[in-house]
Amino acid sequence: MTQEVELGQAEAEELALRACRGAGADEQTTRALVEATLSAARFGPATLGFPHFVDYLNSFREGRINCEPSPTLARPFPAMLVSDADGGVAQLGFDLAFDDVVGAARNFGIAMFTQTNSYTAGELGYYVRRLAAEGLVGLAATNANAMLVSKPGGPAVYSTNPMAFGFPLGEGSLPMVIDQASSATAFVNIVAAAARGQSIPKGWAVDENGEDTEDPAKAIGGALLPFGGRKGGNVALLVEMLSAGLSGGPWSLDTPHFQSGSARPAVGLTVLAIVPGAPEEGRIARAGEQVRRLAALDVFIPGVSGIEFPPSLTKKLKVPADVYEAVRRLAAAGSDRA
Known part of the structure; x- marks a missing residue:
């Protein structure tokens, strides 16, 4: 079973803000991305909240996102x-x-x-x-x-x-x-399954040879259906x-x-x-x-x-432990930089 960390919504927001800043994003970018991430964590698919947020953080650091856009x-x-x-x-x-x-x-x-x-x-x-x-x-x-x-x-x-x-x-x-x-599924679900060593259902993806696969690592090297x-x-x-x-x-x-x-x-x-x-x-x-x-x-x-309706502001958000650690490391880097 995947280990999870529970965060209060204010705590999750503060962590995400510090992580964005630690990754080099300017303030307007940070605010826009964190608002969308928290919205996804509250209402959207779990994989498109904090797990996908890590893709943004890595992309800030590696140049795939302009950290100071106009x-x-x-x-x-x-x-x-x-x-x-x-x-x-x-x-x-x-x-x-x-x-x-x-x-x-x-x-x-x-x-x-x-x-x-x-x-x-x-x-x-x-x-x-x-x-x-x-x-x-x-x-x-x-x-x-x-x-x-x-x-x-x-x-x-x-x-x-x-x-x-x-x-x-x-x-x-x-x-x-x-x-x-x-x-048949979102790419982030394939990535999440690979990270946790889990298989994927048939019909989701093919390997590099075009053959149906239940191995998410082979799916990443292949394509989705x-x-x-x-x-x-x-x-x-x-x-x-x-x-x-x-x-x-x-x-x-x-x-x-x-x-x-x-x-x-x-x-x-x-x-x-x-x-x-x-x-x-x-x-x-x-x-x-x-x-x-x-x-x-x-x-x-x-x-x-x-x-839940109306949405609770006190409900804890569940974040996979490995995702939490990745975000926390960048948040700490932001604090050190400050």
Whole structure:
């Protein structure tokens, strides 16, 4: 069984802040990334909270992320905002544009934020969850380096190419948030299994020879499989066009690996914000009623089922012991530097 360390939320936040600073990130980058990491730890998949945070810390130190970026924002059309993240974290560019995106959506009914030249986007549900808190429906798509084959035996052509969808359900509920990869599993799950010496299910990945494997180490050297065969591959292509296509960022085939080397991934992210009708139409309340109806029929509601509401600020966050030690070491380095 994987050993875990339990941290209070304030303690976890302080640890993450010190680790980012210890890795060389400037203050605006630190704040943006830590907020997203804590949100993922509270609401998202466990692997996209602190475990993925370690990828960011390593990438700060090894040059894959610009530690002191100056993102730019343009508005070529009234409801279209275009960001260049300047090699920094995707969350910062989104933060800087957020008020304008929300304002444009409320003015025009829909708005698009598209960004290039950033590190990987992290937990994609974070972006649509923030929009849902403003009463907006959100759709997000992003890419990274190629690690997904379109079919067994073929070359890796896409990243895990996740997409996220969020719909607000009213003040009495968390928003519905669907956040899933086009691959059969997220790459971070493969990495986590390898680190702990655990096998992976068949159908998740292939080895370097294109053969199905249950060995995560061989999967890392091979490629991931799409969910649902060709249909999952089609979804990956759709996400590729929404993210790299609309942003003008690099295709997954041309993107450096986010965990090795010193080249910056510089990938794309696209987020749509949609007003769910006029307030008097009650679309949010109607959606909330439908979700409760489905839940009563034992339907799993992503972003809602199994998650405490209202969220507790005193609930402990569980962090794998090896991840905690990696973050703690960088936090200590930051304290020594100060």
